[in-house]
Amino acid sequence: MTKKDKTGIIGYGVYIPRFRIKVEEIARIWGQPGEAVKKGLGVLEKSIPDMDEDTITISVEASRNAIKMANTNPDDIEAVYVGSESHPYAVKPTATIVAEANRITPVTTAADLEFACKAGTAGIQMCLGMVKSNQIKVGLAIGADCSQGRPSDALEYTASAGACALLIGNENVIATIDHTESYTTDTPDFWRREGATYPSHGGRFTGEPAYFRHVISAAKSIMKHTNTSPDDFDYVVFHEPNSKFPLATAKMLGFPKEKVEPSLTVKYIGNTYSASSMIGLAAVLDIIKPDDRILMVSYGSGSGSDAFIFTITDEIEKHRGLVPTVQNYLDHKQYLDYAFYTKHRGKIKIH
Amino acid sequence: MSVPRTWRNRRALYSLEGSKCQKCGKYYFPGRTRCLDCNTSGLENHNFSGTGKVATYSWVYTPPKGFNNRIPYCLAIVELDEGPKLTTQLVAVEEGDVEIGMPVEFSFRKISSEGDEGVITYGFKFRPKNYPNHLKKK
Ligand SMILES: [Zn+2]
Numbered sequence: 001m002t003k004k005d006k007t008g009i010i011g012y013g014v015y016i017p018r019f020r021i022k023v024e025e026i027a028r029i030w031g032q033p034g035e036a037v038k039k040g041l042g043v044l045e046k047s048i049p050d051m052d053e054d055t056i057t058i059s060v061e062a063s064r065n066a067i068k069m070a071n072t073n074p075d076d077i078e079a080v081y082v083g084s085e086s087h088p089y090a091v092k093p094t095a096t097i098v099a100e101a102n103r104i105t106p107v108t109t110a111a112d113l114e115f116a117c118k119a120g121t122a123g124i125q126m127c128l129g130m131v132k133s134n135q136i137k138v139g140l141a142i143g144a145d146c147s148q149g150r151p152s153d154a155l156e157y158t159a160s161a162g163a164c165a166l167l168i169g170n171e172n173v174i175a176t177i178d179h180t181e182s183y184t185t186d187t188p189d190f191w192r193r194e195g196a197t198y199p200s201h202g203g204r205f206t207g208e209p210a211y212f213r214h215v216i217s218a219a220k221s222i223m224k225h226t227n228t229s230p231d232d233f234d235y236v237v238f239h240e241p242n243s244k245f246p247l248a249t250a251k252m253l254g255f256p257k258e259k260v261e262p263s264l265t266v267k268y269i270g271n272t273y274s275a276s277s278m279i280g281l282a283a284v285l286d287i288i289k290p291d292d293r294i295l296m297v298s299y300g301s302g303s304g305s306d307a308f309i310f311t312i313t314d315e316i317e318k319h320r321g322l323v324p325t326v327q328n329y330l331d332h333k334q335y336l337d338y339a340f341y342t343k344h345r346g347k348i349k350i351h
Numbered sequence: 352m353s354v355p356r357t358w359r360n361r362r363a364l365y366s367l368e369g370s371k372c373q374k375c376g377k378y379y380f381p382g383r384t385r386c387l388d389c390n391t392s393g394l395e396n397h398n399f400s401g402t403g404k405v406a407t408y409s410w411v412y413t414p415p416k417g418f419n420n421r422i423p424y425c426l427a428i429v430e431l432d433e434g435p436k437l438t439t440q441l442v443a444v445e446e447g448d449v450e451i452g453m454p455v456e457f458s459f460r461k462i463s464s465e466g467d468e469g470v471i472t473y474g475f476k477f478r479p480k481n482y483p484n485h486l487k488k489k
Contacts, residue, residue, distance in 0.1 A: 018443060018483065050442065050443075050460075051420060051421060052421075052442065052460040052461040052462075052476070053460060053461070054461060054471075056461075056471075056473060057459050057460050057461060057473065060459040060473075061458070061459055064459070088471055089471070097365075097473060100361060100362075100365055101365040101366060101459060101473070102366075103362075103366055103398070324482075324483055324484060328483050328484050329483050331483070332482075332483035332484070332486070334445075343420065
């Protein structure tokens with residue numbers, strides 16, 4: 001295999017804010033049965049950003065970890081894509097601040113991407129294409145969100161905050177990207193209009209024709225085109241709006257639950273939107289062995305799924321222990337009650 | 352801070368860019384062009400490692416306008432490993448967590464935002480070193 005065929009992940013980093021609120025605490029406020037909600041979603045608690053954290057700050061933190069892990073010279077990074085549905089500015093890119101903070105500027109391309117929860121994985125595909133065609137040496141693809149759920153809405157139980165950054169290159173690759181493809185249709189399951197604070201969704205419409213159709217179609221298609229089956233993968237990672245959806249998807253595709261469970265960080269941090277499948281991937285990369293293979297399928301409302309097949313290389317062992325793991329971030333937490341949670345999320349206006 | 356002033360200082364704010372005297376080895380943050388010790392001019396830019404220790408600190412209960420939602424917060428003077436001291440907010444700490452000599456590291460946060468329509472200023476604050484594993488026993 002030539003060097004060019006070995007394009008893939010050369011470093012990854014995550015960041016998860018330290019505050020949590022329990023699903024039962026949110027249920028208590030709205031008179032819902034906490035235990036039942038928790039069980040139904042398969043989510044115990046969700047992450048909440050500090051008052052001085054947003055999508056930009058957590059993107060910077062995750063990318064600093066990724067750069068440290070890869071030991072990459074920031075000058076070699078020539079593309080920065082930040083996928084999010086909670087960019088702090090409506091006009092003014094997140095990516096320029098992330099690039100400047102990591103000393104990647106000025107010789108780089110940078111852009112913000114939007115595609116609900118799959119904007120981060122779209123960035124991976126863009127970096128992959130540019131590295132493979134020798135346009136750039138290294139690309140930085142970030143999925144990050146500080147998502148908001150309308151108070152009392154079903155999304156409020158899970159909408160959370162987190163970031164994952166992947167460096168894509170072709171030297172010292174820790175996980176090769178063997179194949180990627182996508183499945184996209186126009187499906188209005190979830191949206192937010194310009195100027196609206198909270199997103200709206202199509203209720204039960206979000207499951208069958210939206211998440212399951214796209215994730216399963218993308219997974220089946222990539223396995224067909226690469227002549228692989230669930231037996232060929234050691235781990236599978238899906239977008240995690242809750243635990244129920246990825247577990248059901250794994251079952252429908254014929255993956256045993258042991259292959260999907262290591263990625264299910266949603267139980268402890270909720271749905272980190274654009275970061276969700278990428279943090280799931282990072283959690284698997286933290287524990288995986290060389291030669292293992294991963295199938296990952298993201299999902300973004302609107303709707304689309306990006307599927308990827310990764311193979312782990314021996315190189316990964318050299319990069320362990322340099323930056324905090326997903327588990328490290330899960331372990332360090334502080335609980336907030338609903339009152340402090342509303343303050344943190346800016347739901348109380350002080351003027 | 353005004354938009355142009357923040358913009359000029361962005362590398363200091365975003366990645367602790369200061370300067371170092373090539374002749375006598377003294378470090379400066381914020382950066383300067385001439386060394387105060389040996390008068391050498393044209394000092395080179397230096398990126399500070401981002402680690403240091405708490406020289407002194409105070410918990411703020413009566414903050415300036417615009418910081419009322421953060422009460423109480425910890426304001427500290429941090430001595431960087433390379434020598435210079437800077438004033439900064441400590442984050443990811445609660446009252447009782449902070450002590451003089453405590454090792455700290457760079458953290459990227461929002462510094463201020465001018466209401467709902469103004470520019471958002473980002474930059475360094477400091478947090479316990481080895482975050483989020485700082486409480487784990489070695
Ligand atoms: Zn000097």
